[in-house]
Amino acid sequence: MTLTRDKKGVAGKAPYKVIGTRPLRPDGADKVTGKAVYGADVHLPAMLYGAMLRSPHAHARISSIDTSEAERVPGVKAVVTAADLPVIQDILTDLGEGVVNLRYTSNNVLAHDKVLYHGHAVAAVAATSTAIAEEAVKLIKVEYDLLPPVLDVLEAMKDDAPIILEDLRTTELGEKREGQTNIASHIQHRRGDLEQGFAAADIIVEREFRTGTVHQGYIEPHSAVGLYNDDGHVTVWCSTQGAFGIRNQVSELLKLPVSDVTVIPTEIGGGFGGKLGVYLEPVVALLSKKAGHRPVKMTMNRTEVLQATGPTSASYIRVKMGATRDGKLTAAEAYLAYDAGAFPGSPVGSAAVVILAPYKLDHLLIDGYDVIVNKPRSAAYRAPGGTNAAYASEAVIDELAKIIGMDPLEFRLKNAVTEGDRRADGPVYARIGFVETLHAAQEHPHYRAPLEGKHRGRGVASGFWNNWGGRSSVSASINPDGSVNLLEGSPDIGGTRASIAMQLAETMEIAYEDVHPRVVDTDSVGYNDATGGSRTTFGTGWAAYEVGLKLIDEMKRQAADLLEVDLESIAYENGIFSSNGDSLGFKEIAERIDESGHPVVASASVHPEEFGPGFGTHIVDVEVDPETGKVEILRYTAVQDVGKAIHPSYVEGQLHGGVAQGVGWALNEEYVYDDEGHLLNASFLDYRIPTALDLPMIDTVLVEVANPGHPFGVRGVGETPIVPPAGAVANAIYDAIGVRMTTLPMSPGTILEALWAQEES
Amino acid sequence: MADRVIVNTSINGEEATLLCEPRQTLLEVLREGLRLTGTKEGCSNGNCGACNVLLDGVLVNSCLVLAVEAEGRSVTTIEGIALPEGLHPLQQKFLEHAALQCGICTPGFIISAKALLEENPSPTEEEVRFWLAGNLCRCTGYDKIVRAVLDTAEAAPSVGSFGGETP
Numbered sequence A: 001m002t003l004t005r006d007k008k009g010v011a012g013k014a015p016y017k018v019i020g021t022r023p024l025r026p027d028g029a030d031k032v033t034g035k036a037v038y039g040a041d042v043h044l045p046a047m048l049y050g051a052m053l054r055s056p057h058a059h060a061r062i063s064s065i066d067t068s069e070a071e072r073v074p075g076v077k078a079v080v081t082a083a084d085l086p087v088i089q090d091i092l093t094d095l096g097e098g099v100v101n102l103r104y105t106s107n108n109v110l111a112h113d114k115v116l117y118h119g120h121a122v123a124a125v126a127a128t129s130t131a132i133a134e135e136a137v138k139l140i141k142v143e144y145d146l147l148p149p150v151l152d153v154l155e156a157m158k159d160d161a162p163i164i165l166e167d168l169r170t171t172e173l174g175e176k177r178e179g180q181t182n183i184a185s186h187i188q189h190r191r192g193d194l195e196q197g198f199a200a201a202d203i204i205v206e207r208e209f210r211t212g213t214v215h216q217g218y219i220e221p222h223s224a225v226g227l228y229n230d231d232g233h234v235t236v237w238c239s240t241q242g243a244f245g246i247r248n249q250v251s252e253l254l255k256l257p258v259s260d261v262t263v264i265p266t267e268i269g270g271g272f273g274g275k276l277g278v279y280l281e282p283v284v285a286l287l288s289k290k291a292g293h294r295p296v297k298m299t300m301n302r303t304e305v306l307q308a309t310g311p312t313s314a315s316y317i318r319v320k321m322g323a324t325r326d327g328k329l330t331a332a333e334a335y336l337a338y339d340a341g342a343f344p345g346s347p348v349g350s351a352a353v354v355i356l357a358p359y360k361l362d363h364l365l366i367d368g369y370d371v372i373v374n375k376p377r378s379a380a381y382r383a384p385g386g387t388n389a390a391y392a393s394e395a396v397i398d399e400l401a402k403i404i405g406m407d408p409l410e411f412r413l414k415n416a417v418t419e420g421d422r423r424a425d426g427p428v429y430a431r432i433g434f435v436e437t438l439h440a441a442q443e444h445p446h447y448r449a450p451l452e453g454k455h456r457g458r459g460v461a462s463g464f465w466n467n468w469g470g471r472s473s474v475s476a477s478i479n480p481d482g483s484v485n486l487l488e489g490s491p492d493i494g495g496t497r498a499s500i501a502m503q504l505a506e507t508m509e510i511a512y513e514d515v516h517p518r519v520v521d522t523d524s525v526g527y528n529d530a531t532g533g534s535r536t537t538f539g540t541g542w543a544a545y546e547v548g549l550k551l552i553d554e555m556k557r558q559a560a561d562l563l564e565v566d567l568e569s570i571a572y573e574n575g576i577f578s579s580n581g582d583s584l585g586f587k588e589i590a591e592r593i594d595e596s597g598h599p600v601v602a603s604a605s606v607h608p609e610e611f612g613p614g615f616g617t618h619i620v621d622v623e624v625d626p627e628t629g630k631v632e633i634l635r636y637t638a639v640q641d642v643g644k645a646i647h648p649s650y651v652e653g654q655l656h657g658g659v660a661q662g663v664g665w666a667l668n669e670e671y672v673y674d675d676e677g678h679l680l681n682a683s684f685l686d687y688r689i690p691t692a693l694d695l696p697m698i699d700t701v702l703v704e705v706a707n708p709g710h711p712f713g714v715r716g717v718g719e720t721p722i723v724p725p726a727g728a729v730a731n732a733i734y735d736a737i738g739v740r741m742t743t744l745p746m747s748p749g750t751i752l753e754a755l756w757a758q759e760e761s
Numbered sequence B: 001m002a003d004r005v006i007v008n009t010s011i012n013g014e015e016a017t018l019l020c021e022p023r024q025t026l027l028e029v030l031r032e033g034l035r036l037t038g039t040k041e042g043c044s045n046g047n048c049g050a051c052n053v054l055l056d057g058v059l060v061n062s063c064l065v066l067a068v069e070a071e072g073r074s075v076t077t078i079e080g081i082a083l084p085e086g087l088h089p090l091q092q093k094f095l096e097h098a099a100l101q102c103g104i105c106t107p108g109f110i111i112s113a114k115a116l117l118e119e120n121p122s123p124t125e126e127e128v129r130f131w132l133a134g135n136l137c138r139c140t141g142y143d144k145i146v147r148a149v150l151d152t153a154e155a156a157p158s159v160g161s162f163g164g165e166t167p
């Protein structure tokens, strides 16, 4: 790990005492000893166990459901179907990584009149044991009228394609169109004059790309416990990225006042965007209501996770770019068609931003299509839509550089956006660190190291992610021993209790160990958006900064009282409150808080707008086995502008994780369907994510170009690192074997086919 | 209800008498029967290692072992790894190296790494990666996990035999 510093724009008093250090996480001991309670670990008295009946078909009309036999099984306490769900109108809600329509969510939670994908939930049972619930589920009789499925995004766009949602109409550049369709929307960004731009080019490259459906792959399956109490209050314990988002969805879907729903977030075993929306939560609440108000727990198995949650979009992407001989991009055109699964809402919007975001372009056109198909409803996945998009554009950038004969990093540098440039979709960049990542990559020993051996190659790619601010609230109080209790509402998926506590400690000039952060339920702290959009260390950290300032102000008041001086005369530095030569330590005042009669409490909420985008540049060396088509990652370096690394170990960890997921996406991962739309590889054996053997150590370079929009210069870091890997690996494969790969994953089979095609031509 | 069987076993050094159905896995009985929920379930078919425990000191996926197979044997779970004086060196190194993000895979990795170090107290990076290939982690890219295991071995070459109730 190397640190490059840029202090410009950092508020506060760098050098910091706490920020930039690597303390142990507060939840660490619980997590290495097995005490931490995750979703499936919740157990309540008199708890029942649920199981779900799922559709064996990809597309069918439900003509009848008979649950009577299941209801008669001894031990079965409740059976629910969509008939138990209230009727919902269109309600749009932003889960943090994209807007969803809750009418569709209701339909996804339990299929209404049609099943729309293999694994779509149809009915649920609660019983005294999981075994009984599973047996009873098999006794539910559903009659289906089969309909032809459509699985491919381009097929689904055709006029004669089977219609999946009868009421869907295309939103064409903001206007509703007439007529049934699978195209939910068409968006467009344009600038300049494309014809003129391409006319100015010496070289034009145009390519088509296809990418498969992939899953977030969190190791913890979804799990929820619901208690619909006798007084009408619903409590849900679940593993989620955003307890408030779950609360709001449950309240809307069950038509309950929001104050009648409490969500208690458990520890969460990975989310990556896939644990923002509800699946089991409304169902366990409904089951509990029907089962005499006993708590009901439901946990998915891995097959259910793969069949019915996640995934992210398969896509068709066409990219055309022109450049002059001396390496200046003149024009770019991109066409993106993303499948959304069974309901509108693919991440094509953010994909259309990512695809050209790193480059200065006077002439451009981007068209994006959101298309439904008979696959599970797509969910956000780390930098939603970005990996597919950058795979396409970074391959074309690489090809242009190769044709011109220019170093690929130099080519990017010539065209890289900087502060004041306009992003492809319009907004003007504030201070960003893209150029700094390119320089750091150029200077990295990896980029200069000779790469010897047959079938070996080196590739680079860059990537952008916009990040997110969102809303955060925290509350805090000071203990008589001088420590601070911090209540937050951001589920901690990768060390954010630590990174938030560190920002509070820095603000208050106290020790990190003196901050005790707790992630609490939706009744115990103000509203928080989800842990998503790379926003938690940024946004909730900012709220902690604000609450820290308020606590210090409050402590100054206490100091003034105790020293019997004017409040205005009190200064605070290094844990000491002083006034005209008299002073009191932070802890001394804290000790007297209880007797003074003024407990020190504060709360703060923020909704930051300047969240500061992230840029990354990755270097990868691969070796391709021409006999088997297998690609081995020999060396990997990820460079990223992280703003300010609060806890560098967890920042590095985000880069590592993004790279690993990106490499899995690049080389292995893909949903495999048969023609009828059955998912054939719904297990970790057949849907293969990278193991420790598939990856080398991943070197990281944290470039710190402070985000002027944050008190400590923080930028979101979690999502950017999954954007470049597929492009970087593809470019390395080209360098190794001279073949341009245009499909994801670049699995052994596709590599061999490409090699054979190359031999033939 | 299927007939129940009594299983006499030892769990983390304590004698335990379990009443279980013959079809139940060791994982299910640990989690649901004994509420030892530190052992995690990620796939229930032997592909993720989240459910790793030691059975007579041997690394197994508890989702692939029937509870009745524990008869007369000793089971070590993540709850039995810490030492009387504090965390096991592997647990400590996992924390120091930030080798966990979400932490759901961590119990499995620690159990698996303990078994490795018992067998091979000073493994190479390649050996660590090979041994841990049965444990999936989606968060960390394995870098810091591999470092934590290598560092544990380096700091105390005989660490594998610390703690736990393995014979």
Ligand code: FES
Residues within 6 Å of the ligand: B040, B041, B042, B043, B044, B045, B046, B047, B048, B049, B050, B051, B052, B061, B062, B063, B064
């Ligand atoms: S749960 Fe046993 S290996 Fe995955």
Ligand code: FES
Residues within 6 Å of the ligand: A219, A269, A270, B099, B100, B101, B102, B103, B104, B105, B106, B136, B137, B138, B139, B140
């Ligand atoms: S830390 Fe999340 S799966 Fe390993």
